[in-house]
Amino acid sequence: MKVSYKWLSEYVDVTGHTAEQLAEMLTRSGIEVDVVENRNKGVSNVVTGYVKSCEKHPDADKLNVCIVDAGQGEDLQIVCGAKNVAAGQKVPVALVGAQLPGGLEIKRAKLRGLESQGMICSAKELGLNDKLLPKEIQEGILVLPEQTEIGSSILEVLAIDDQVLELDLTPNRSDALSMLGVAYEIAAILGRSVQLPDAEAALQSADTAGATRAADRISVSIAAAEQCSRYAARLIEGVHIGPAPLWMQNRLMAAGIRPINNIVDITNFVMLEYGQPLHAFDADRLQGGHIEVRLAKPGETLVTLDDVERTLEPHMLLITDGSKPVGLAGVMGGANSEVSGGTTRILLESARFAGSSVRKTSRQLGLRSEASLRFEKEVNPEAVLPALNRAAALMAEYAGGQVASGIVEAVASEQEPVSINLSLTRVNAYLGTELTLAQVRETLDRLHFAYDPAPESSLRVHVPSRRGDITRDVDLIEEVARLFGYDNIPTTLMSGVTTPGSLTKEQAIRRAVRALLTQSGLHEVITYAFTQPGQTSDFAGLYPSAKPIALAMPMSEERSTLRTSLLPHLLDVVSYNRNRNMDDVAIFEIGKVFVTEEESLNQLPEEKLLLAIVLTGKRRQAHWALKAESVDFYDVKGIFERLTSYLGIEGLTYNAAQTDGFHPGRTAELFLDTGKGRKRIGTIGQLHPALQQRRDLDDTYALEVELAPILAAANASIAYKLLPRFPAIGRDLAVVVDQSAAVDHMQDVIAKIAGDLLESLQVFDIYTGERLGASKKSVAFALLYRHPDRTLLDEEVTELHGKVVQALEERFEAELRK
CATH class of the missing domain: 3.30.56.10 (Phenylalanyl-tRNA Synthetase; Chain B, domain 1)
Known part of the structure; x- marks a missing residue:
């Protein structure tokens, strides 16, 4: 939103505050001002002149010699090369000594032997945005209205002694999309009042004697109450199409809007003033003067004001005359009801359209306008009639129109205060x-x-x-x-109950899983949750009865279905790396799949969190002393068992299985004892040879498991014990027993007899030979004794160690080896 400082001062007293100061106040109060632009780009000593005569230069075909009255007491001779200069025009004249944008200073000069006492200026030479002006004015000098006073400063005539505040509005502040809305904001900041335009008084002062009743000539109806809650119209007859007054054009150009004609400019001016978009129809081009607001019919078309034929859809809101569309509600009017040079009767529209409807239509058709911008953000419902009356009064004043008495409107619903x-x-x-x-x-x-x-x-x-x-x-x-x-607002410390941040059990375990798999040499990947329908057929996965879920608006055919397994995309990653000579791949992914057994999706699918691992290539590269080794089934199994061991999970079993996508003899299903029975949680094995061949892969091994039961069974607590403070005493023990004696049973006996003082027990040697006899073996144990609270005495360790030896002798007929 661009806000003219001079225009703003008409609604609120800003005396004593510069534009820069107002910008600072607005920004501090919550409406950011991006920039304050000075409309005067360096113009000084430029006045309005009257071209009394214009003749061809005697020595130059492209130059004209003009005699100009610039209000300086004597006429000036100015040589001008503009094609559109002519006698009888009011034009901007830069006097000798004048400054123009770019640091240009006007001096007396001789052009082809004739003296030039100044310069007749174009809009561009004055620093104006000439793109907002008609093409003929862009290419030549700027011609001013006939009523412009000779000798008056061009700064005042064109209102370029002004500054423009460009507001960067947040979506909720739609009220600041109008001059009056900004005036209310400035008035609140400064503690001053707001002077509103008196449209009613202006209408009463307009010549309406003998005017017809609007209801006798026009009618309005609403057939789409949800999209249009109110539609009001006025009839203005006898209008004369021409340029808008210069002051109004200046206001529009300051706001970045190109002047067109008095009728269109008035609707744009009032839209900027009230924030209420208006539209003017040529009433004679409406069938029976009727307006009906309805939704479009399938296949219906409309040529909009930009001369583009639009194919409409049933959700789009239209303004029609009962038989044909004449405008896209809130977006753009139709070319078939456009105000033209021959228009004499105006049907003026002011309405409240639903922002969602306008937004959807605008985006779908790629049509963005100042009107749609305001409707999208929901205009002020109480501005509908004041804006309508204000525009009608201005048309009576500046287009010579006669306003028909009364407002014709249809109201579908009122907004509650x-x-x-x-x-x-x-x-x-x-x-x-x-x-x-x-x-x-x-x-x-x-x-x-x-x-x-x-x-x-x-x-x-x-x-x-x-x-x-x-x-x-x-x-x-x-x-x-x-x-x-x-x-x-004073700075105060926060008060209240605070809780330290922490990870949930599931978050902590997932983080641990990632860390452990990374430490095991795997790389984590993240793939798309969307896949193509055919890819889900390679793996039945953990949910063989799951139905593929198609996306309503897919990015592409390759991303048109929600995945039911992580493995297809992981194999894509493997292929991607192999195509770049990276044959040894070890990757994993933790992600969600989407499961439903419904053919037609009536409810959201169930989201399952899975872990998938894929290994292929070499476990170890060739070395001078070692051969290269390829990964196999036990590499994947070992990684997973290390993970479950770290998480403290027990009750994990494997059953040989035949699963789609996996090798029939090298695949197992994983089961977990949950305490309520065995639950199938995943599949581990080698890919099927046919699948490997189709994807051009070497032997590849994969694992896919559901994480929810693993997270539930995991023990997230950390067990620890204090470091020992007192020394330990070690004893070695070698006994000869029958070969049938179980070593683990012997360890159980030793641990039972030694009790809490035994810190560790290890078997470090088992020997058989002729010296012991054919049915004998020697087992050597290393025992470490330690007391947690004191230093052990050698005597008490010797006594306890003797009891251990005695127990072995009694239980296993063991003999100390000599």
């Missing part, structure tokens, strides 16, 4: 302030919000319809904070 209870206690609690109720009331007065007293230091605030962003008391509290000044 918003009233909110505002508690002083909540205001201070939220802001950390100690404001009084009087201070809050003062803020509401500055905002021009009406209110009534309410019990317990609170107010019943009636929010004006222009502020559609305010729906709750916290919105009002924000308004209080903005105008009180964020810098004035």
Whole structure:
């Protein structure tokens, strides 16, 4: 939104504050101002001149010699090369000594022997955006209206002694998409009043004597109440199409809008003023002067004002004359009802269209306009009639029209007024302030919000319809904070109960799984959750009865279905690497698959979190002392068992299985004892040879498991013990026993007899030979004794060790080896 400083000053007194100061105040109060642009690009000493005569230069075919009255007491002779200069024109004249943009200084000069006492300027030479002007003006000098006073400063005539504030609005502040909305904001900041245009008085002063009743000539109906809640129209007859007054054109150009003609310019001017988009139809091109608001019919078309034929869809809202479309509601009018040079009767539209409907139509057709921008953000419903009356009054004044009495309108629904209870206690609690109720009331007065007293230091605030962003008391509290000044709010420490941040059990375990797999030499990959329908057929996966889920609006055919297995995309990663001479691949992914058994999806699919691992290539490269080794089934199995061991998971079993996509003799299903029975949680094995051949892969091994049961069974607690403070005593023990004696049974006996003082027990040698006899073996144990609270005595260890030897002798007929 571009806001002219001079235009703004017509609605609110900004005396004593520069445009830069207002920009700073607006930014500090919550509406950011990107830039303040000075419309004067360096123009000085340029006045309005009257071309009294214009003759060809005697020595140059492309030059003209003009005699110009510039209000300087004597006429000036100016040599001009513009093609469109002519006698009788009012033009901008840069006098000798004048400054123009770019540092150009005008001096006396001789052109082909004739003296030139100044320069007749074009819009571009004055630093104006000539792209906003008609093409014929872009290419020549700027011709001013006939009523322009000779000798007047061009800065005032073209209103370029002005500054423009460019607002960067957030979506909720649609009220600031109008000059009056910005005026209310500035008035609230400065504590001043707002001067509104008096459209009713202007209409009453217009010559309406003998005017016809609008209801006798035009009619309005709404057939799409959800998309259009109100539609109002006025009839203006006897208009004369021509240029808008220069002051209005200047206002539009300051806002970045190109002037077209008085009728169109008035609708744009009032849209900028009130924020309410308007549209003018040529009433004579409407069948029976009727307007019907309805949704488009399938296959219906409309040629819009940009001369492009649009094919419409049933959700698009149209303005029709009962038989044909004449406009896209809130977006753009139709060429078949466009105001042209021969138009004499105007049907003026002011309506409230649903923002969602306008937004959808605008985006789908690629049509963005100032009107659609405002409708998308929901215009002020109470501005519909004031804006309509204001534009009608301006058309009576500047287009010579006669306004038919009365407004013709259709109302489908009225917006309920918003009233909110505002508690002083909540205001201070939220802001950390100690404001009084009087201070809050003062803020509401500055905002021009009406209110009534309410019990317990609170107010019943009636929010004006222009502020559609305010729906709750916290919105009002924000308004209080903005105008009180964020810098004035004291800094206070936060209070309340705090909890330290931490990971959930599932998060901690997932992080541990990633770390462990990475430490095992695997690389984590992240693949698309979308796949192509054919890929799901390679693997039945963990959910063989799952139905593929098609996306409503896929990015491409390759990404048109939700995956039911992680493995297909992991194999794509393997192929990608092999195609780049990376044959040894070890990867894993933790991701979700989407499972449903419904043919037609009536509810959201179930999301399952899976872990998948794929290994292929060499486990170890060739070395001078070692041969290269390829990965096999036990590499995947070992990685997974290391993971489950680390997580403290027990009760894991393997059953040989035949599964789609896997080798029939090298595949197993994984089962986990959950305490409620065995649950199948995954598949591990080699890929089927046919699949490997189709994908041009070497022997490849894969694992896919469901993580939910693993996360539930995992033990996330950390067991630890203190480091020993006292020395240990070691004893070795070698005994000869029958070969049938089980070593683990012998270890159990030793541990039982030694008790808590035994810290560790290891078998470090088993020997058989002729010296022992054919049925004997020697087993050697290393025992380590330690007391946690004191130093052990050698005597007590010797006594305990003797009991261990005695127990072995009694239980296994063991003999100490000598």
